[in-house]
Amino acid sequence: xxxxxxxxxxxxxxxxxxxxxxxxxxxxxxxxxxxxxxxxxxxxxxxxxxxxxxxxxxxxxxxxxxxxxxxxxxxxxxxxxxxxxxxxxxxxxxxxxxxxxxxxxxxxxxxxxxxxxxxxxxxxxxxxxxxxxxxxxxxxxxxxxxxxxxxxxxxxxxxxxxxxxxxxxxxxxxxxxxxxxxxxxxxxxxxxxxxxxxxxxxxxxxxxxxxxxxxxxxxxxxxxxxxxxxxxxxxxxxxxxxxxxxxxxxxxxxxxxxxxxxxxxxxxxxxxxxxxxxxxxxxxxxxxxxxxxxxxxxxxxxxxxxxxxxxxxxxxxxxxxxxxxxxxxxxxxxxxxxxxxxxxxxxxxxxxxxxxxxxxxxxxxxxxxxxxxxxxxxxxxxxxxxxxxxxxxxxxxxxxxxxxxxxxxxxxxxxxxxxxxxxxxxxxxxxxxxxxxxxxxxxxxxxxxxxxxxxxxxxxxxxxxxxxxxxxxxxxxxxxxxxxxxxxxxxxxxxxxxxxxxxxxxxxxxxxxxxxxxxxxxxxxxxxxxxxxxxxxxxxxxxxxxxxxxxxxxxxxxxxxxxxxxxxxxxxxxxxxxxxxxxxxxxxxxxxxxxxxxxxxxxxxxxxxxxxxxxxxxxxxxxxxxxxxxxxxxxxxxxxxxxxxxxxxxxxxxxxxxxxxxxxxxxxxxxxxxxxxxxxxxxxxxxxxxxxxxxxxxxxxxxxxxxxxxxxxxxxxxxxxxxxxxxxxxxxxxxxxxxxxxxxxxxxxxxxxxxxxxxxxxxxxxxxxxxxxxxxxxxxxxxxxxxxxxxxxxxxxxxxxxxxxxxxxxxxxxxxxxxxxxxxxxxxxxxxxxxxxxxxxxxxxxxxxxxxxx
Ligand code: ZN
Numbered sequence: 001x002x003x004x005x006x007x008x009x010x011x012x013x014x015x016x017x018x019x020x021x022x023x024x025x026x027x028x029x030x031x032x033x034x035x036x037x038x039x040x041x042x043x044x045x046x047x048x049x050x051x052x053x054x055x056x057x058x059x060x061x062x063x064x065x066x067x068x069x070x071x072x073x074x075x076x077x078x079x080x081x082x083x084x085x086x087x088x089x090x091x092x093x094x095x096x097x098x099x100x101x102x103x104x105x106x107x108x109x110x111x112x113x114x115x116x117x118x119x120x121x122x123x124x125x126x127x128x129x130x131x132x133x134x135x136x137x138x139x140x141x142x143x144x145x146x147x148x149x150x151x152x153x154x155x156x157x158x159x160x161x162x163x164x165x166x167x168x169x170x171x172x173x174x175x176x177x178x179x180x181x182x183x184x185x186x187x188x189x190x191x192x193x194x195x196x197x198x199x200x201x202x203x204x205x206x207x208x209x210x211x212x213x214x215x216x217x218x219x220x221x222x223x224x225x226x227x228x229x230x231x232x233x234x235x236x237x238x239x240x241x242x243x244x245x246x247x248x249x250x251x252x253x254x255x256x257x258x259x260x261x262x263x264x265x266x267x268x269x270x271x272x273x274x275x276x277x278x279x280x281x282x283x284x285x286x287x288x289x290x291x292x293x294x295x296x297x298x299x300x301x302x303x304x305x306x307x308x309x310x311x312x313x314x315x316x317x318x319x320x321x322x323x324x325x326x327x328x329x330x331x332x333x334x335x336x337x338x339x340x341x342x343x344x345x346x347x348x349x350x351x352x353x354x355x356x357x358x359x360x361x362x363x364x365x366x367x368x369x370x371x372x373x374x375x376x377x378x379x380x381x382x383x384x385x386x387x388x389x390x391x392x393x394x395x396x397x398x399x400x401x402x403x404x405x406x407x408x409x410x411x412x413x414x415x416x417x418x419x420x421x422x423x424x425x426x427x428x429x430x431x432x433x434x435x436x437x438x439x440x441x442x443x444x445x446x447x448x449x450x451x452x453x454x455x456x457x458x459x460x461x462x463x464x465x466x467x468x469x470x471x472x473x474x475x476x477x478x479x480x481x482x483x484x485x486x487x488x489x490x491x492x493x494x495x496x497x498x499x500x501x502x503x504x505x506x507x508x509x510x511x512x513x514x515x516x517x518x519x520x521x522x523x524x525x526x527x528x529x530x531x532x533x534x535x536x537x538x539x540x541x542x543x544x545x546x547x548x549x550x551x552x553x554x555x556x557x558x559x560x561x562x563x564x565x566x567x568x569x570x571x572x573x574x575x576x577x578x579x580x581x582x583x584x585x586x587x588x589x590x591x592x593x594x595x596x597x598x599x600x601x602x603x604x605x606x607x608x609x610x611x612x613x614x615x616x617x618x619x620x621x622x623x624x625x626x627x628x629x630x631x632x633x634x635x636x637x638x639x640x641x642x643x644x645x646x647x648x649x650x651x652x653x654x655x656x657x658x659x660x661x662x663x664x665x666x667x668x669x670x671x672x673x674x675x676x677x678x679x680x681x682x683x684x685x686x687x688x689x690x691x692x693x694x695x696x697x698x699x700x701x702x703x704x705x706x707x708x709x710x711x712x713x714x715x716x717x718x719x720x721x722x723x724x725x726x727x728x729x730x731x732x733x734x735x736x737x738x739x740x741x742x743x744x745x746x747x748x749x750x751x752x753x754x755x756x757x758x759x760x761x762x763x764x765x766x767x768x769x770x771x772x773x774x775x776x777x778x779x780x781x782x783x784x785x786x787x788x789x790x791x792x793x794x795x796x797x798x799x800x801x802x803x804x805x806x807x808x809x810x811x812x813x814x815x816x817x818x819x820x821x822x823x824x825x826x827x828x829x830x831x832x833x834x835x836x837x838x839x840x841x842x843x844x845x846x847x848x849x850x851x852x853x854x
Contacts, residue, residue, distance in 0.1 A: 004363045005309040011133050012041040012048075016176070018135045020125065024143030024186050026107050027097040032089065033125040035135075039084040047078040047088065049126035052104070052119070056126060057091040076126040090126050099123070100761065100801040108252040109211065111187025112148070113265055115258055118308055118367045121179035131305045132410040134176040141184060142168035148186035150209065154261045156244055173261055175241065176408065178304050183260030185209070185248045192218040196226050196240070199233045204240050208271065209248040217272040220283055221247065224290040231291070231325050236399060238298040247271065247290070251727055254763050254804050255371065256289050259296030266293070269728050269764060275651035275693040277729050280659040282694070287329060292322040298403060306410040308367045312359040312435075313413045315371075316379020320387070323380060331656060333550035334595045340525045340551075341599075343381065344608060346373035348440050348530075352611075354814050354854045355847065356438040356467035360413050365846040368804045374438070381528040382434045386417075388498070388526050389431075389479050390424040398423035430477040430502055438467040441476055443501065445521055445533040447510070456517055458482070458508040460501050462529075468850070477502040481526040483549070484510045484517035487542070496523065496549075518542055520556075523549040535559070537578040544582045544600075550593075554600045557582055561628070562604050566612050568624040576631045583632055587639050595660030598667045603629055606777040616818050622741070622778035626674060633675030643668035644683070651693020659695075666699030673703045681709035688715050698732055706741040730757055731768035738772035738779075745779040746786045753790075760798050763805045770794050774812040781819065785826035788813060792830035795844060796837055803841030810834070810844065814851025828852060 015035050023030040037047060051074045059066045061080065066088075068079040080086050099106035104123025105114050114120065122129040139153040145167045151160075155173025162168075189209040196204045206225060208218045225247070232238040242262045253267035270289035273282055299321060300314035327335040350356060350373055357370070359379045364370050387395040401423030402416055413435050421428050441464045448457045460480075464473035478501040486494060499508055510517060518539055522531050540563070543556035564579050583601045590597040606625055610616035633640065644665055649658035669687060673680040681704065688700035688711075701719055704712040716733070723729035734757075738749050752758060752769055759765055770791060774780050780787040791809055798806040816827035831852040834844065 002363050002365055005307070005361065008307050008309075010040065011128060011130065012045040013037045013039055013128065013133075015128060015133050015135045017138070018127075019138045020140070022139070022141040022143075022184065024112060024141060024148055025096075026110070026112065026147070027095050029094050029096055029105060029112070031092045031094065031125050033092075033127070035088045035090075035127070037080075037086055037088055039080075044080070044082055047080055048072075048128065049076040049078065049088075049090070050119070050122040050129040051075050051126045052122045054092045054094070054123070054126060057093060058089070060089040061086050063087070063089075074122075092125050094124065101804065102252055102254050102763070102802060103804065105184065106252075108250050109187075110147070111185065111189065111211075111250070113185045113187070113248065113250050114183050114260075115254065115265065116182050116260070117180040117258060118311075119180075121182055124182075127179050129179050131178040131180060131307065134178055134304070134408075134410065136176050137171075137173045137182060139171045139173075139184065140168060141171070141186060142166055143186055148188070150185070150187055150189045150191075152183075152185040152209070152246055152248065152263055154181070154183055154263050155242060156262075173242075175261060175301070177261050177301060178410065181259070181261045181301060181304075183258070183263040183265055185263065185265065188212070189248065190215050192222055194222050194226065196229050196245075198229070198239045200239060202239075202243070204229075204242070205244050207244075207246045209246060210268075210271065211249075214249070214268070214272055217274045217277070218249075220273045220278075221271045221286050221290050224287040225294060227287075227329060228291040228294040228325060231328065232295060232298070232321075235324070235328075236298070236321070236396070236403075238295075238403070240297060241302070245294075247293075251764075252762055254802070257293045259293045259300055261297070261301050264293045266290075267764065269731075272728060275654075277694055277723070277726060279695040279698050280654070280662055283654060283659075284326065284330070288322050288326050291325045292318055295321045295325070302408065303403060303406045304410050306412050308364075308370070309361055310412050311367075311370060312375045312379035312382075313411060313416055315376045316359060316381075317383050317416070319376050319380035320383040323384075331593060331595055331660075333554070334593070334599055334660075336524060336551050337554050337596075337599045339377070339380075343373070343377050343528060344611075345605065347377045347528075348611065349607070349815060350374055350811065351378070351438060351440045351467070352465070353811070353817070354468060354851050355811055358436050358438045358470075360435040362436075362469070366807070366842045368843055369807055369846055378528055385434070385479050385527055386420050386424075386426075386428070386431070388481070389500070390420070390426050394424035394426070395420070397425075433474060433476045437464055437473050437476065438470055439465045439473065441465075441478060441527075441529045443478065443480075443522075443529050443531045445519070445531060447516060447519060448507075449516070454512045454514060456484070456510040456513050458484070458499075458510055458519065459505070460499070460508065461505045462501055463504075468853075475502065475504045478527045478529060480521060481523040481549075482508075483520045483523060483547075484513070485520065485543075485546070486513050486517055488513065488515040498526070520547050520549060520552045522555075523547075523552045525551060525555075537563070541578055541582045541585075545585050550596060553586075554596070557586060557600050558604055562609065562612060565604065565609050565621070565624055565628060568628070569609065569613065569617060569620045573624075576628050576635075579628065580632055580635045584636055584639065587636065587643075590643070590664060593656075593660060594664040595656065598660065598663040601632075602667060603632075607775070610777060610818070615820055616777075616781075617820070618778040618781040619783070626741070629671060629674035630676060633671035633673070633677075637672065637675060637677065640668040640672050644672075644687075648687075648691070648696050651691070651695065662695045662699075665696065666703075669699060669703050673707065681707060681711045685709075685711035685715060688718075694729070694732075698736070701732075702736045702739065705736045705739070708742065724757065727762070727764070731764050734758070734765065735768040735772045738769050739776055741776075741778070745776060746773070746782050746790060749773050749779075750786075750790060753794075760794075760801060763802065766794070766798065766805055766809075770809060774809065780812060781823060783822065785823070785830070788826050788830045792834050795834050795848075799837070799841050799844045800839070803843040806841070807843035807847045810847040810851055814847070814854075816851075817854055 017036040021032040103120040151169040153171035159170040249271040257266040398420035402419035540560040691697035
């Protein structure tokens, strides 16, 4: 069944209050729900309570046994006659231990926890379970003291007590919330306690709850939480609104984390970090996700979504907020590079393929499939463009108005845009197209010259490509930060400006330049577009060295590398001299910001090189990229060795400089190894052995994993023995092997799937092995189809257990149009094989059928 955005109708019944009573058990939990319902419709209407896998054990209305109900599929339809208000009581019994979907109430490692977004609440009890139904929750939970010493839910704990071997707690959340923000946790947990005093002077108790033994890895998350609370006050004027803020870390989790009101639940990988087990990137991930979930308290919880088509209202805005926060905590240019790299790696392909959808989709079959890079990351870019167009002060006026107007409401994307229009005083009529049109706009740029006057003109044209269901697109409003440098006498105006490209074609006068100006365009990646602008090697090299926008410097060097690689792959290689020269130049400036230099000198990924080609040739890309990497490694051997000379910064040093230094060391080691130097494996092994922290250790292990040295096997073994009891680190062990550039990686992955530590029950483990494989272009696209077969086998095996995670593995198979006929046939055959399975989930059916249709 396809659900359409245009079919939205307001709820016929509201549920202002809900009382839940849980009798907790790992394989049997009894849930008694009392819903106070109030009719909104003018005429009698049945009360539709959604259910998924539930059987109603007893139904009462206003205290009386009630028989006027029936089931419609999994849903419970209660006929309340003429009533305009009632209290509906329903009992259900659920089995958390059997809940392998990890949606609703489930067991993880002996503890009970919930995940309700988007539609998991209906797996706990019957309920309208739509985000525009907001209720005040009162939750009583009771369970065995020994099994569940800690009992948590949303809001404040107002009472607790004991009864024999049981104990109970009563939680009350004063803020009305949709059911997707409900949460409950019961288990044997320990806490890192702290507090934060808000700007109005209210003290908030903070708790990060983890399993015994993990406590000393929660410090970074706690710092991130306090920094987030402070930042949201300073930058958005948003204060926290309860006396308590709890976070619980869970090892089995489908996504990154969840913003349940006052009780965030996290994948352990975004909470736990210490220098011995987490890399600098892991630390950044913890900081970013803690901030993201905290920021949802306003962008998501206080103002929530009217319906799931509005998902980007909270996700796009919250990603933009967490990106801005992380930029402020670290290096803004490096953060921007990372965000753009992610957008290009995950969102651009989505926007160019069969699963393309606008950030506000028009229809879906299964909402879980729409927690995408488009909704999240492109959504954040749309917000960023608005902020760029109006500047920080006016943007703040717009967001203030948004929060003021819609506090306590379930809002729409349109509400957000209107608040920015009114608060920031800007007309966004045309800009709104970004919400409805999918596809990455392509901009072509050309500089024209008036020979008589020396007057230069920038000619811009835009094309928004067709996407499934959207053959024709209208021109969008695209903010492009540009600057044209004058290398010849300084007569040109060297001011940066913001060009609003809002027509199919546009001419922008640049002024008088004696020679062709050096054009820096889409600086800071001001718009999520592809710019086609033909530039010579020397222009790119000049920009890579001299542009005063660091992102533009990075872009210029990447473009230079990309041009070189694409030419080489298509047999028109002109040599690597210019790239080597530019890398050397950039490297010479490494004392400034080593993290920036590390990002800038990294070669574009194999996948991104493929994205530039009409037909992707994974083998040629692998070959040419390795060749270029080797050439840079060999030509600049002394420089790379220079980077690695001396001691690594202490792993406990998490300053920007230390993190940047480690990042650059990892890149240097990879270049030396690619150059095939005799001592490369020994050097990597020495770094691996000497490392006092995970950043260096993992970088060295990953480098070794590409080769076939004795040191490789030795290091993998040492790593495994040392960390076999630490699931998050063991994930890295699987991951580096699946990332390996060795030709036998698909076979290795197949073998690793039979390893005693591999399990389909844990989403992190599945992603660390199979997710890493799909990110390994030449391996996944092995010409004989072995990679495709492996992923399809996985989807088929995982779907009955965890459809959400299974469906996430399908998009790589859906990119078949980008490959040669042989691979196309093999990929399509696997999609067909998946679709031929009986009892396939809605999640996998939607993704596979859309992928096959192309
Ligand atoms: Zn989010």
